[in-house]
Amino acid sequence: MEDLVILKNKYEKIKSENKKFDMSRGKPAPAQLDTVESLLGMVTKGEECILPSGVDCRNYGGIDGLPQIKSLFAEILGMETDEIIISGNSSLNIMFDTVARAMLFGTVEGEKPWMNSGKISFLCPVPGYDRHFAICEAFGINMINVPYKADGPDMDLIEKAVAEDESIKGIWCVPKYSNPTGITYSDEVVRRFAALKPKATDFRVFWDNAYVVHDLYDGGEKLLSVFDEAKKQGNEDLFYIFASTSKISYAGSGISAFASSKKNIDYALTKIKYQTIGPDKINQLRHAKLYPDINAVMEQMERHAEIIRPKFDAVLSAFEKELSGIEGLWWSKPKGGYFISLNLPHGKAKKVVALSKEAGLVLTPAGASFPYGIDPEDTNIRIAPTYPTLPELEQALELLCTVVKMVCSEGYED
């Protein structure tokens, strides 16, 4: 590694160039969005909105979504169409509403509203998705960190906690290409989730399958169906499953899916019917026409991968070249998803994020991937390489690696 003085000089030089880079969020790049252009013109005539069934997509109704798009998500998730509700442009919105419904009305008929149930806790595998944790914060739900192992969250801890503590009502999971660890849960982890025996009868697993088809390399990683496994044990009511096209079609104008047992879906509809007359069916129709089956989706995902893959490769090779050998530092090597997780020696993450920002590179705030924004060891940085162009990314990586090396140098002082 270069001498600290050389690193400091390099940092100051880059800083003086006043460039701006944003790697803070898992946003698709404009080039990715360009590959979806045909979605926009997929429905341009009124008559196309009238389905053979007689349904007029322009008018009210159809609270659970168009059959065509339910079929598509059934194929993607390996579930039945009557286990799925298709909604608007945001799976986060469905997740928030699902927690809100449990708070207000309880998880099913006969269960107490969580709001009247005293202390409520969620298990939070960390590092995880900041917006999941933010929902808990909004509702004043107590969050309990659960560390990751190589193949998923620590199941010993989870099994014990849910079996013993009735206040634990939920757990947030991103089971495939997890945000930000990139981990896909192993078959054993999935089976142990499917077999959970929680003390709270209204415990639910919030299974955010955000990256279900988001492979970067041929074949991708296989995630066992937690729902099939749970069904074998009669445990399917425990699972709330979420997915969306936010990173398939458009981040702002996609569609989202909520999947669960027929019992949970039917109960959800008894409340959703007060909330809306139905979702935007024309946008669902656009998607159904552009993606008639999962093969069309996988072709779309390959177009995304062609753009994203070189960016992941650039990060991994820069880290390999620049950061190898720094003691206590390691990073994830994901096969899909949107993030690389960089783990620094203890107490270094905030400093790296702050110095990067001073020199023009906005990273996800250190700690954001932890409940309450607190990374207890101040080690984790979420790297989101998709949004910048490849040349921008390479410059940003030069800056990032310089900062990391500088901060990790012997003799470096704040």
Add this chain to the structure above:
Amino acid sequence: MEDLVILKNKYEKIKSENKKFDMSRGKPAPAQLDTVESLLGMVTKGEECILPSGVDCRNYGGIDGLPQIKSLFAEILGMETDEIIISGNSSLNIMFDTVARAMLFGTVEGEKPWMNSGKISFLCPVPGYDRHFAICEAFGINMINVPYKADGPDMDLIEKAVAEDESIKGIWCVPKYSNPTGITYSDEVVRRFAALKPKATDFRVFWDNAYVVHDLYDGGEKLLSVFDEAKKQGNEDLFYIFASTSKISYAGSGISAFASSKKNIDYALTKIKYQTIGPDKINQLRHAKLYPDINAVMEQMERHAEIIRPKFDAVLSAFEKELSGIEGLWWSKPKGGYFISLNLPHGKAKKVVALSKEAGLVLTPAGASFPYGIDPEDTNIRIAPTYPTLPELEQALELLCTVVKMVCSEGYED
């Protein structure tokens, strides 16, 4: 009026023809939806999604909506852009969420969640919109009927109730072409709303301006701005105002607006930010391009009126011709909106709806326009003439008038 025997025979004859008519909901007719066709093709190229400001409508973000469409609704509602949030396809969804937020978090910082406030009541001007009342039912909110006068709900009663009863946290209003009475609140009624002095500090008026531009006849009725009036008294925090394009563009694929004081809007955004990263901006852009200003909206509304007006005229002239002179029977003569309110002699509404249904005409269920579905005097039927074609409507009216005359005949027995 014809002899009862003749009416009965006529009814049986129509019934035997096995026709089907639907006048149950305020749905736009396909012919109306056809007039909006150009919306579909308004944005077909990726580059059109990138605004001069740099905002890419295809990507995440913009939680309060596109500036262009905020400006449009500001013009429609006579409010400021920072008093408005633009959301997805359903103002009902915003209304539900607004009640849910008050239940969960309270109306503003420092107020108790309604869910922890003991008994909660809403005033409900009747007859009114069934989906408003259904939201209260969903949340277990106690509903108190308030009768309509000729120029709006009974303000003496409302002023007294909100001043005395701290459990009253809200009131549902459709101030223009009210569903189903067709009444537009008079200036005096609006001013009295603006000057309300509720005992509950977290009382709110849910001002559903669903028919704000929905005139059927030249000029239309003028609704005074309750928000301007309230501002004069420093009372603007009392008002939650809702509007949408559901009956301007597409019922299923429009956009919706939530407007209120800056204080209320800012507070709502502190919660909405947990719920979504942003609305479907491409659909907002389609609307902004098709309707660059209120004039474009008014031209659209004239196209709707050309289709709807003859249907309202058909109902009114059938009622005039067939039902005049029946004692205790009267109907509204609205200048806009989607409904005509038919008021029968006491105890006759359910019977008329049931017999109509038996003969193939589906009307809004009797009682639906009242809290808990109970019309205390069983008099009101909501007539929704927009969906059928004119020839269908004329046949449906023949059936309806026959049933009404039959049921109101001296000597008629169930």
